[in-house]
Amino acid sequence: MRTTAVPEARRRAVLEVSDLTVEFETRAGRLRVVDGVDFEVAQGETLGVVGQSGAGKSVTMLAALGLLPSSARLVRGAARLEGVDLLQLRPKELRNVRGKDIGMVFQDPLTSMHPSFRVGDQIAEAIRLHDAGVSRAGARIRAIELLELVGVPFAARRWRDHPHQWSGGMRQRAMIAMAIANGPKLLVADESTTALDVTVQAQVLGVLRDVQRETGTAIVLITHDLGVIAEMADTVVVLHEGRAVESGTVGHVFASPRLPYTAGLLARGPSRSRLRPAAPRVDSGPVLEVRDLVTHFRSRSGRHSDVVHAVDGVSFDLHPGESLGVVGESGCGKSTLVRTIVRLLHPTSGTIRFEGRDITGLAGRDLREVRARLRIVFQDSFSALNPRRSVGDIVAEPLRTHGRHGAGGGGRVRELFEMVGLQPDLSGRYPHQLSGGQRQRVGIARALALEPKVLVLDEPVSSLDVPIQAQILELLERLQRDLGLAYVFVSHDLTVVRRICDRVAVMYVGRFVEVGDTATVYADPAHPYTRALLSAVPITSPAERGSGRRIVLVGDLPDPAAPPSGCRFHTRCWLAFDRCVVDEPTLQRIDAQRVCSCHLVSPIEAASIGESGFLP
């Protein structure tokens, strides 16, 4: 438990929600999405509302704040803010409460902010809206103070920026500043860190904690991420199909979940850390060899014509049956790398060899032939499937493209559906009629259609709920075992990579900074960036809080159009010294399992470095 929790006797409930019940009118009749939910949160405390998507988390909070959409109907219940039932207030009274006594921070700060007003002015407006006595200048000064409070560097200068000039993490800080502008009694954060990288998530959670310490506000954290709950919450409500299936202090719920549902949620949560046994060595040589791959873009941002160094010299080997994880923050070039490997993008230089053949310059029939066995699975299963074609048709499409959809084509589609665990009779459905997990299975079936050797997976489970993630990962493991596939597995989620990958490559601003055997890298990260990344992974149980192992990186990923001199990580590295600014370290073998590029990590004797410098 955190020490800030107030003793029971002095707890003063800020928000008390009781018997909240909400229904939606649908064509199929009334749908009860929130069913008799009770919870309360006290001053200075943090309540975690957790559950899978569709569990009713957001609707519960929207209902409690009187923000329900018009298709929803409040059946009964009360939401008392310091004794005043918000649900009985008239719209005008409610507007005075929102933004003043209650601050809200939403998931996507870009859509929550007005694109054409300056950030500082938007915060100042939030202040003046609820206190007309504040002068324009006074509100502006207060806005700058607030931005400083939430850790925006150079706030006195940067308040003039427009939202698009700020990074995701910075925008989320601005949203927090806006939410706390009027000293609210309650701060509601709805999936506020979900869209952020782990490193930035750690920063934002730190800001929320600091704000709570400074102002004593109560916080309601809505999230599907149990790591965030373990990190932040004092009490927890677990929602499942609109009901509060479990509630209590965070230590209690994590240590002894009462219901099987919660136990399942916890067991499949971030603590899944089963390490894979090393893949059997196959001596047929690598199936995929990437050497010095460079992909630059010309960015067309207004006057400047900058060269974006998205991928800037990446080399690796991939052996049959092996999985290589590629991890890094968003914007580090992971997606560009995989799209270049499957030749959706043209490399600026470097070579890609697939099954011993140089495919870098292939085109037409030759390229199509390679594409049958080098396949990609995309992140967003919704966007990756044509909404106007049935899923059976989608899976059959690569067969048709390659002229293998003859008389037996329907049978092959059926076989593929069974292979990925889908009922074959779903094949007449359209993508929007399937769940996220089912859609991702369709995406995998499409990739498997032409009997590939290598599957490139671009964040294949990031948009899925944790239990569904586990199912898809199990499927991928089974397919790898049965079909001898090799995976390049891109993810920002380090726990997922740990589970599925034999080796892991850590990418930073277009380059690999550490590549090695997963077990070794996770147990003993060598590069400072790897260490920071691993330490930013949310903890798995509240008991680990404050164990002091966390390294919170300052700032954001550098602009890949202007990568820093020397070591690219030196701008955020807490260990950087003079040499790092001028001299770029190269990847060097540091032990039997690993290569790493850092001046602080000494390579093993030159004599023992393999010729290529790459791992077997």
Added chain:
Amino acid sequence: MADVPVPELTGRPAHHQSWTAVLARPAGAIGAFLVLVVVVGGIIGPWVAPNDPFSVDGPSLAKPSLSFPMGTDALGRDAFSGVLHGLRTTLFVAGGVAAIVVVVGMSVGLAAGYRAGWLDQVLMRSTEFVQVLPRFFLAIVVIAMFGPGLRQLVLVLGLSSWPLLARVVRAETLSLREREFIEAARADGSSPLRIILRELLPNVVPSAVVVVGLLVAQVMLIEASLGFLGLGDPNVVSLGSLASEGQDFIRVAWWLAFFPGLAIVVAVLGLNLLADAVTGSLGGGR
């Protein structure tokens, strides 16, 4: 599998659902009905029409009655038969123009949107060139030079009406080509033509239907206006020329101008309502 169950699985193809959604709207139902009346009237009209629209069948300027449901004109010709034949003319012009617009507009829009780059520049500049031509006056000029005739009317209206469709299709395509299913098709090894026809086209059709509907409504009005001004083919009955002739007798025989005018209103209003309903049902469904 133990996936999260999806509620309301009907298993019906999506496009069926979207058509029911269109018809479920009052505007959609009324619009569809009016369009149906016009189309059916135009197709079977000449066969069910009791008389030849150019033959003298009854007394001059007879009021609407059982034998002449829309009355007769100054020469004693049956106005009902005239309107039915006029609808067919309208339909012929509208259908012909729609066919040209769809072929040219879709091809230009899809090619420009998918290929981008110089091809996009060339096609869009040409589109703008055609777009600034005043359609109505162009039609008048062509008729003045080549004489009245439905064929040249269809050609000139068709070849000057496609830019709007091309621009809408291009815009749709530009946003669709960033979607991952297009990348997935490229990763399959699909050819650009295959991607355009099988991946892009089905997604562009709904908005194209709306634009074509509105364009056709405009074309019907232009055809009627030309007829009204006496620029139509004198050997073909047009709703516009009927209305124009009836105008001279508006004080003594209101029905002569009223019924052709009503037919024009029904056709144009029906198409507009239907297009509106399609737009509305697309808004929520995607």
